[in-house]
Amino acid sequence: MDFQEELTNELYNAVKTILTDLFSNKEHYYYITLVTDGGAHTPRISAWSYEVLYGSSSEEQEKIKWSYADSPYCCWKQERFEKVEKLLSSRKNIWDLNAEEFETEYQLRFEAMEMAMNRLDQEGIFGINQKRNDVVVLVEVMPPDHANTARAYRMNSTDSEIFSEWLQEVAEPPE
Known part of the structure; x- marks a missing residue:
């Protein structure tokens, strides 16, 4: 198994466990994000109901509607990412890489995050407690950049009213 596949599987397992626990509260979610920093380090889940x-x-x-950091569910069950963190730590420090190596590693990590979330989406996890089109599912970097919007388009239906709201209210314009 290559690194990206292993990372995708660990992300999938962690996020599935976290969301299964989170959704047990029966609230209706409109925003679920897997968010990380500019070094694509260990991500965290955040959600708003x-x-x-x-x-x-x-x-x-108005101030908190799309704020991953202000959500009471930010970093929910963060300890579930322990295997992801160990796996990422086994790699060369991303900040020690040259520009080309950095970009390759960065993209690999974000692709793994997106693949894990898409796998969960195909299994229907985001439709627990709400219709799938009633929730925006994201993989984000903070501070935000245009790539968040590109990923969001791949992960959400343009027919979704809540996705349209996200695009109008906070999405970074595409390049």
Whole structure:
């Protein structure tokens, strides 16, 4: 098994376990993201449900609606990414790579994240507690860049009203 396949499998296992636990609260989610930093290090899950969002003031809702960091579900069960972290740590430090090597490693990691989320999507996990088209599923880098939007288009239906809202309210314009 090559590194990308192994990473995809570990990400899939971690995210499936995390979301299965998270969705047991029966809330209705509109935003689920697998987010990482500019070095494509160990990601974290973040999510927003309508129940939690509507528990905030309307002024606060505007500020936090799409904020992975402000969600009470940010880093939910983060310890489930332990195998992912070990696997990534077994690689050469991404910041020690030359520009071409960095880009190759960076893309490999993001492709693994996207493949894991797509596999979960095909299995129907994002349709638990809500219709699939009622939730935006993302793989994001923070701070955000145009690649988030490109990945979002691959992962969500353009017929989705909530995806259209995400595009209008926070998406970075494509290059």
